[in-house]
Amino acid sequence: MTPVALDPQAVLAHRLAVHGLxxxxxxxxxxxxxxxxxxxxxxxxxxxxxxxxxxxxxxxxxxxxxxxxxxxxxxxxxxxxxxxxxxxxxxxxxxxxxxxxxxxxxxxxxxxxxxxxxxxxxxxxxxxxxxxxxxxxxxxxxxxxxxxxxxxxxxxxxxxxxxxxxxxxxxxxxxxxxxxxxxxxxxxxxxxxxxxxxxIPGWAGLPAATGPTAPLQRTYLRLFPGGSLADVADFLGVAKPVVADAPAADLVDVTVGGRPGLVRAEDLDTVRADAPEPGLRLLAPSDPVLQGRDRALLVPDPDHRSRLWRPLGSPGLLLAGTEAAGVWRPRQKRTLEIGVTAFRRLTRAERTALEEEAQRLAVVRGKAEATVTLA
Structure with a gap:
């Protein structure tokens, strides 16, 4: 059967919605x-x-x-x-x-x-x-x-x-x-x-054998529709045959921007039609949405990807709608200072939203307030 071609922006919008963003x-x-x-x-x-x-x-x-x-x-x-x-x-x-x-x-x-x-x-x-x-x-x-x-x-x-x-x-x-x-x-x-x-209270002891990955395959593809079984194996950190030898049922072959992948059959119609976009978000370095293995979907620019996913000490992502708009790092003093390196000029509304997001992070860090510096 010919794979279903999906619009990358619709897939990304669906992912962000499922992720709660x-x-x-x-x-x-x-x-x-x-x-x-x-x-x-x-x-x-x-x-x-x-x-x-x-x-x-x-x-x-x-x-x-x-x-x-x-x-x-x-x-x-x-x-x-x-x-x-x-x-x-x-x-x-x-x-x-x-x-x-x-x-x-x-x-x-x-x-x-x-x-x-x-x-x-x-x-x-x-x-x-x-x-x-x-x-x-x-x-x-x-x-x-x-x-x-x-x-x-x-x-x-x-x-x-x-x-x-x-x-x-x-x-x-x-x-x-x-x-x-x-x-x-x-x-x-x-x-x-x-x-x-x-x-862990009440732990039953070491598992007798390796468990099936199919439930985790389906969960990964619910959160990252358009991903592949190789992506699942990479996310789990296991050898590829562990996943590929026992694929989950009811998966549909798709392509997302030319990249082959899979979608759960029950999600296909929703993924095709999705268009909601979140507001501006400051995402932590290991935020769940950054764990997808097809990174180019979220961050198309190779230079921006190299600045976001680093071997050590990765920054967080500034997400504006479905766009990777910059990276950020915290500098914690008496107040929380958020240093943002934007990939483009932010609008006035985005700068206002950025200040609001920084205040939310101040709550998380136990600080009374936060300041934002833009580079």
Whole structure:
């Protein structure tokens, strides 16, 4: 069947609406659709800014981001901290268990070479580290990041703890620790300093086998219609065959600006017709809408993409309607200063809206007011 050609602007408008950026009607974090896939907290604090961009009233620092336990902060996709629905954790943990050594090594990102040189095989390494994490949690209950790493290191074979030059010591591989933590039943304590972990209450133990990715495929494509199965695999941080070998049902082949992709059958008519646009928004560096793997749809200009998605220390995005209008960084002093580098001249109405968005971020940061500087 010939793929359905979709208008990129309609697809983008639909994505922003589904992500909750068009209308701010939600009063609780757990009402947000983006929690169905998870909201990343990188750098620490970005999570509150991301959910506040979608809420009727922004979250102050003391507000409970877990909505009374309905949500849980864990290391999940790609080892990054994400806020997920607590009911979804067993599925996420099962998907987090590699199906074989090739999948395991694919998940280890930049650390795979170091572990391969140490003679480490993948799936067994995950299981061993996850069992060590579970043992530490059982012994200590609540544990800081540094103590967790040290205690896990004493419980695993030396090959899983290669020498780390920056730390000048041997310790469990950081990425391996992060990816094994959720299957072990570990969650992060939100806003803890130093970073602290605890056991997930009632955790059933390590998943017996790798879980199906089809539910996550459908959720990703609901939030990012027009994406591909390769995009899903990249987002999850798994080997491509893990997704491609078991595609979700009822997906329609489409093209978005010539790029092949997929849309859930039940969403096709709405995606074709969508046209709503949000107002101006200041999006955090790891905002859910920035997690789509087809970045050119949101930010068509290659230079602008390189300025937004950086290897380290990415800025936030200034979104005007469906347009990537600039980037921003916070400078926190007595007040919150938002430094904005606009990609074009902003209108008077946009500058007024920008000031209002900055005040919302001041609430999130616990500041009385915010100022904006434009470059």
């Amino acid at each position: 068009t209308w701010r009607t939600a009063s609780r974090v757990d009402e947000l659709a983006v929690c169905d896939l998870g909201v990343q907290d990188t750098p620490p604090g970005a999570l509150r800014a991301a959910v506040s961009a979608r809420l009727a009233v922004p979250l102050p620092p003391a507000a409970d981001v877990t909505a009374g336990g309905a949500l849980t902060l864990v290391w999940s996709f790609r080892g990054a901290p994400h806020l997920h629905r607590s009911a979804d954790l067993p599925l996420l943990a099962a998907v987090g268990r590699p199906r074989d050594d090739a999948d395991a090594m694919a998940r280890l990102a930049w650390q795979r070479r170091r572990l391969a040189e140490a003679g480490v095989t993948g799936e067994g390494a995950y299981r061993e580290v996850a069992e060590a994490v579970a043992a530490v949690l059982a012994a200590e209950g609540t544990v800081t990041k540094s103590r967790l790493s040290a205690q896990v290191t004493t419980r695993i074979r030396p090959a899983l703890a290669p020498f780390c030059r920056p730390c000048d010591t041997r310790h469990v591989s950081e990425q391996l620790l992060r990816l094994a933590a959720l299957p072990a039943g570990m969650r992060l304590v939100p806003d803890s300093r130093p970073l602290t972990f605890e056991a």
